[in-house]
Amino acid sequence: MNVLFYTVMLLCTAIMLVTSPQTFLSTLLGAASKSATLCISLLATYSVWLGLMQVWQACGLSQKLSRLLRPISKRFFHVDDTQTLDAITMNLSVNVLGISGAATPYGIQAAKLLDKTDEAEYASCMLFALNATSIQLIPTSIIGVRTALGSATPADIVLPTIIVSFLSTFLACLLVRLFIPPKSKRISTEKRRLLQKNKGACI
Secondary structure (H helix, E strand, O other): OHHHHHHHHHHHHHHHHHHOHHHHHHHHHHHHHHHHHHHHHHHHHHHHHHHHHHHHHHHOHHHHHHHHHHHHHHHHHOOOOHHHHHHHHHHHHHHHOOOHHHHHHHHHHHHHHHOOOOOHHHHHHHHHHHHHHOOOOOOHHHHHHHHHOOOOOOOOOHHHHHHHHHHHHHHHHHHHHHHOOOHHHHHHHHHHHHHHHHHHHHO
């Protein structure tokens, strides 16, 4: 991936130096300035939400949310381990708030724990699908970007984001279940086929 980005950057640099060398430096510095401004704006947004997450953890709210989501996660991922389910629920709950960067450490921890389970292939694919599509009730990062870029109404994307993320998450879960079914479901399906085959042979 890094090679791809480096290649694109070098190609764009070469094209600009050939087609418009007089604007190359000013464009480069302008883009760097905008990037710095955006990073500072996002830093403020992330600081607020990460601070709230620390408060939630200190008062036990995150643990309560984790216990609330645990039955749903258990049904989705076919995993019984409490530590794994806690990492998954924390990852999903932070994603729901639209703080994808803060959800990454929980996602990495959950992925490592899922690799040790019997349903590693299915559960890892489901985790990736849910992180890629992620239902977002509050698209915090996007609102922060729109605010930094001077949008007059940065929060007007909340409803469209909720609708689109619900649809994308539903479709992603459906595709994972269809193309990478849980091992337990595959085993039960094979047993059913064998029973039907044996019944047919007996008849």
